[in-house]
Amino acid sequence: MQTLKSKLNGALCKFANCDALYVNKQTLSYAQLNNMSHYVAQLLDNSDVKSNRVAILAHRELVAYTTIIACILTAKTYVPLNIKAPIERLVSMINTAKINTLVVSEKYQNIANDIKMLLPDIEIVLIAEAALYQKSQEELKCFNKWQSLTNSICYIMFTSGSTGKPKGVPISEDNLISYLDFVIPFCGLSIGDRTSQTFDLTFDLSVHDLFVTWLSGACLFVLPESALFSPGAFIKKHRLTAWFSVPSTGAIMQKFGMLKENMYPSLKLSLFCGEALPTNMAIAWQKSACNSKVVNFYGPTEATIACAYFKIPDDYSEEEIIPIGKAFPHMSFSLSDNEELLISGTQVTAGYLESTPEMKENFEQVSSQDENIITWYHSGDKVAWHEGGYYIYKGRLDEQVKIQGYRVELQEIEILAKNYAKNNLIKAIVWPRDINSFNKAIYLFIQTNKKEKFSEELVEFLNKRLPHYMQPRKIILLENMPLNLNGKIDSNALRATLE
Amino acid sequence: MSFKEEAYYQFILEKISNKIGEIKANELDVNINLIxxxxxxxxxxxxMLMELETKFGLDLDFEDVDPTTFTSISGLCLLIAGEVNATS
Known part of the structure; x- marks a missing residue:
């Protein structure tokens, strides 16, 4: 089997004169990207690297993309860090992933310095964009010394954990290649295609954008932060041919007049993933992107990007819900007794970093008839099998919610708040409840007789520890927490106070 | 008349104050890109956009609007001023 490194190297050479990346109003060819990435690879090689894992602190800029390519070329694991996350959370991730090298762009040096204060041993590699442009013109030297290197883990992504600590999910090269081998032909992109990059790099759906685009010879268009909630003009201006985002983005576009009929004739492929896809939005999208097929992807980070798909038929009715679809052909699905979707196959991760016994329970080992051990990942998603040949999503078995596609364990927020308040009568809820709402946010209820100052201090405490999408929109202090007949906190009564 | 006397400006400033505190919000350059x-x-x-729509009875449409033109306080006020005039 060809390694990702050799596939990527091959693409960078084969498509040398084609456009590869549009970021911050600059367009780069594959040759330029190759030169820049080799320069970064050299920097990483020359630095005093003690570990094979590289954290990246850069956001929607060239430094991030060239560093990811450099990591692949030199068989290192890349770990994207969220520039909006609090320092303590970043430090916890760096420790969990045992990272010794941190690549930072000029823009986020202050964050890197803060990290260095807490972790004096970390090596910081500052990469200036100007230096990258300078290298883009230089003739590429060949680096044979990297050719023999192999890497088991390609990237590590962190997701919210119900134990109060983010979970690190390592994805191997084999996991990722299994995904790409199916999805690249499925997408059918080639030279001249222009693909979107909407996802933050800390969201594993971004991995699809990068490698599906570059291994196909297409050009990746990175949306600027402020175009993310209003991408209509960007799609038109750059005549994008392939789109991939969370459904929330489409719902926002629908709300603000950006999904009128025949608006985006250039699109030929539209993918959605990360949360439930509302039928009325998907239909509006289909009419707006009149030449595009519209596909719903499904899959947890633990099973590499996505592992099920459903192509929305042309004549789909508003009344029907959109299924998560059927498993990719090389993956297997099964249902447990309580309707939980179990996933096995080559895309499933080997397990979390610093796994506790509780976290290991998510991966069930079963001996098959021919005595091979099969790992079934317990997704926590409740699904039903439909005779049409696909699965339908029915909700979560735990308290995980999605905010703009990001997984949020409400317990993680509650545990932090309980520790701070030294009080167990605390409940986080998400509102509005409608799974199709893109304006969902977290509200935290606390029973306390303390006054408003307490609320301000708690906000500060939580904001220092949680990423932006997990920070409560509002903290509500109650004199008496409503309880149900079982003596548990009554979430419905709390929700009713927000109506 | 400056947009700073308009009710929607006060509303926007209040929302930003909730996020970064009143003092910082008042000192903010009205032309910088908030996002x-x-x-x-x-x-x-x-x-905030949805609350603005509800409060001022607007129906915002961004079909051909470059988002960078309305992600500053001044840009957003200009956009809303146009909508308010169109609907009144």
Whole structure:
């Protein structure tokens, strides 16, 4: 089997004169990207690297993309860090992933310095964009010394954990290649295609954008932060041919007049993933992107990007819900007794970093008839099998919610708040409840007789520890927490106070 | 008349104050991009737009609008001023 490194190297050479990346109003060819990435690879090689894992602190800029390519070329694991996350959370991730090298762009040096204060041993590699442009013109030297290197883990992504600590999910090269081998032909992109990059790099759906685009010879268009909630003009201006985002983005576009009929004739492929896809939005999208097929992807980070798909038929009715679809052909699905979707196959991760016994329970080992051990990942998603040949999503078995596609364990927020308040009568809820709402946010209820100052201090405490999408929109202090007949906190009564 | 006397300006400033505190909000350059500078994230911004729609009876349409033109306080006020005039 060809390694990702050799596939990527091959693409960078084969498509040398084609456009590869549009970021911050600059367009780069594959040759330029190759030169820049080799320069970064050299920097990483020359630095005093003690570990094979590289954290990246850069956001929607060239430094991030060239560093990811450099990591692949030199068989290192890349770990994207969220520039909006609090320092303590970043430090916890760096420790969990045992990272010794941190690549930072000029823009986020202050964050890197803060990290260095807490972790004096970390090596910081500052990469200036100007230096990258300078290298883009230089003739590429060949680096044979990297050719023999192999890497088991390609990237590590962190997701919210119900134990109060983010979970690190390592994805191997084999996991990722299994995904790409199916999805690249499925997408059918080639030279001249222009693909979107909407996802933050800390969201594993971004991995699809990068490698599906570059291994196909297409050009990746990175949306600027402020175009993310209003991408209509960007799609038109750059005549994008392939789109991939969370459904929330489409719902926002629908709300603000950006999904009128025949608006985006250039699109030929539209993918959605990360949360439930509302039928009325998907239909509006289909009419707006009149030449595009519209596909719903499904899959947890633990099973590499996505592992099920459903192509929305042309004549789909508003009344029907959109299924998560059927498993990719090389993956297997099964249902447990309580309707939980179990996933096995080559895309499933080997397990979390610093796994506790509780976290290991998510991966069930079963001996098959021919005595091979099969790992079934317990997704926590409740699904039903439909005779049409696909699965339908029915909700979560735990308290995980999605905010703009990001997984949020409400317990993680509650545990932090309980520790701070030294009080167990605390409940986080998400509102509005409608799974199709893109304006969902977290509200935290606390029973306390303390006054408003307490609320301000708690906000500060939580904001220092949680990423932006997990920070409560509002903290509500109650004199008496409503309880149900079982003596548990009554979430419905709390929700009713927000109506 | 400056947009600073308009009710929607006060409303926007109040929303930003909730996020970064009143003092900082008042000192903010009205021309900087609120999202690129990390003052509001896109979720905050959308929720503010929806509240503006409800409060001022607007129906915002961004079909051909370049988002960078209305992600500053001044840009957003200009956009709303146009909508208010169109609907009144």
């Amino acid at each position: 690129e500078h990390g003052i509001l994230d896109s979720l905050d911004f959308i929720s």
